[in-house]
Amino acid sequence: MNPPESPRQPLRPSPSAPATLGVVIGRNPTRLWGMSSTERLNRSLKIAGVKDIRSFDRLGDAVDDLAGGSVVIVSNDWVFDVSIIKGLAIRPNTVIIDGETQRAVAANVDAALLSAVIALIERGQGSLPAEVQPLSAEDVGGNYNHELRKKESPYLLRLTPETLAAVERRMFSGSYKGVTDFVTKFWWPRPAEVVTRWCSHGGMSPNQVTLIGFIAVLISFWAFWNGHYLLGLASGWLMTFLDTVDGKLARVTLTSSPMGNVFDHGIDLIHPPFWWWAWIVGLVAYGTPTPYADLALWVILIGYVVQRVLEGIFMSLFDMHVHVWRRFDSFFRLITARRNPNLVILTPFALVGRPDLGILLVALWTALSLVVHAVQILQGLAARRHGPLRSWLAA
Structure with a gap:
């Protein structure tokens, strides 16, 4: 599943308040910078303005417990630059596709579309609903960091024990x-x-x-x-x-x-x-x-x-x-x-x-x-x- 060809400038979302519900899928035992992946994702979602944050080992088992409205879903297997989470939180009906694996790794969708999107994120199976737009991490997070005064693509990294050292190096580099x-x-x-x-x-x-x-x-x-x-x-x-x-x-x-x-x-x-x-x-x-x-x-x-x-x-x-x-x-x-x-x-x-x-x-x-x-x-x-x-x- 490929995101559409995008211009050099990041796509601008239509004005929208951040989604009120955030969900972290999966359990990842690998800790980075002294904290769990779930803890870091929770902090990222709070910074993005998401108020209600929940965690599930498998989101498919909890669809019925989620209220209607826009839901931000992020996979615990990945480390997201905060700019990506911020951009995603204000982009309804969007799925982020990892450019290397072509997997759906996060989404902001209406509750009615959860089942289809969950299958993509958790199992990599199914097709993307027509109402949902696939975008890359750079489309959502932009490629210029105003706060840190540098041109740099946001990072989206797979978190495993084998990748931990490289992930922490990239995160540290991104903090400069x-x-x-x-x-x-x-x-x-x-x-x-x-x-x-x-x-x-x-x-x-x-x-x-x-x-x-x-x-x-x-x-x-x-x-x-x-x-x-x-x-x-x-x-x-x-x-x-x-x-x-x-x-x-x-x-x-x-x-x-x-x-x-x-x-x-x-x-x-x-x-x-x-x-x-x-x-x-x-x-x-x-x-x-x-x-x-x-x-x-x-x-x-x-x-x-x-x-x-x-x-x-x-x-x-x-x-x-x-x-x-x-x-x-x-x-x-x-x-x-x-x-x-x-x-x-x-x-x-x-x-x-x-x-x-x-x-x-x-x-x-x-x-x-x-x-x-x-x-x-x-x-x-x-x-x-x-x-x-x-x-x-x-x-």
């Missing part, structure tokens, strides 16, 4: 932002995957990881203030690593929360200028004071705030993150004067005993980055004369 700094993008993925797995199997929550990171923020501030730069850098690098782990842990286990989001992003937003302030204060205690300390401090603090304001202005003007507009903008996000690139500048200078030169270079790089962001806005205004701006990742 497509546009970020080069430390997060290229240095942290492998060790972060290992630690994320330890945390998930150990029952550690993302907020607990964030709390440890916050303690590291305070240790770094104290250490920089008193001129203990190597201690501060060790604690700071630990914080940046945990800042990667907590977000990935939340995404792979579907345990993100508004409170955790505010806690994590609030720390990320507020602490960097305090670190650079403490670094400059600590130069006296370390024995390398600089006559340009006040100037460097004001350049860094003002530059940090104005850079964030300019990013907000770009978003307000063009309804798009500045870092996803053109290839250059995504590249510049790798190295712009944010916390991790700044730490890369400061670390070697601290190691050779010249933290004063390191912070002066950070001030210079902050000023240059600010100029780039200002130019990006001017270029955006000029480009908008020829039509709305469009992200190169969504093309």
Whole structure:
């Protein structure tokens, strides 16, 4: 059974509220990221707005117990990207077909069509009712993740003990932002995957990881203030690593929360200028004071705030993150004067005993980055004369 040929852009569902009933079929003993497949599917359905969720070993035995209306059915033998479940929940009379096996793996159908669809999902037998449209995972989930700023097809993976390692790797990869700094993008993925797995199997929550990171923020501030730069850098690098782990842990286990989001992003937003302030204060205690300390401090603090304001202005003007507009903008996000690139500048200078030169270079790089962001806005205004701006990742 093949889904119809589809255009590059995902098909748009007609406006519809999420189905109110969700059903998980089957029993799968394979656990991923420390939880059962049923538990993850339940969380996915809740995120998609489905209120009433039930589980059956064999749905065919329970058809009579299901009320009328639209029912979302998902097979416990598969791992679905959340975007697929979200898309399916608002697409009545739709069946998702796995492209490799050509099996029906999930559906959103009226109760009257359950029997026919159940036979397809549970046994791979029968024909698809004429009222139901077969679609691929990409048709339903789309191929651009706005939240993570990347172009990527949603994953639909068979879950067995043999495929578990590959499934978890793909899920972890899918939790990564497509546009970020080069430390997060290229240095942290492998060790972060290992630690994320330890945390998930150990029952550690993302907020607990964030709390440890916050303690590291305070240790770094104290250490920089008193001129203990190597201690501060060790604690700071630990914080940046945990800042990667907590977000990935939340995404792979579907345990993100508004409170955790505010806690994590609030720390990320507020602490960097305090670190650079403490670094400059600590130069006296370390024995390398600089006559340009006040100037460097004001350049860094003002530059940090104005850079964030300019990013907000770009978003307000063009309804798009500045870092996803053109290839250059995504590249510049790798190295712009944010916390991790700044730490890369400061670390070697601290190691050779010249933290004063390191912070002066950070001030210079902050000023240059600010100029780039200002130019990006001017270029955006000029480009908008020829039509709305469009992200190169969504093309």
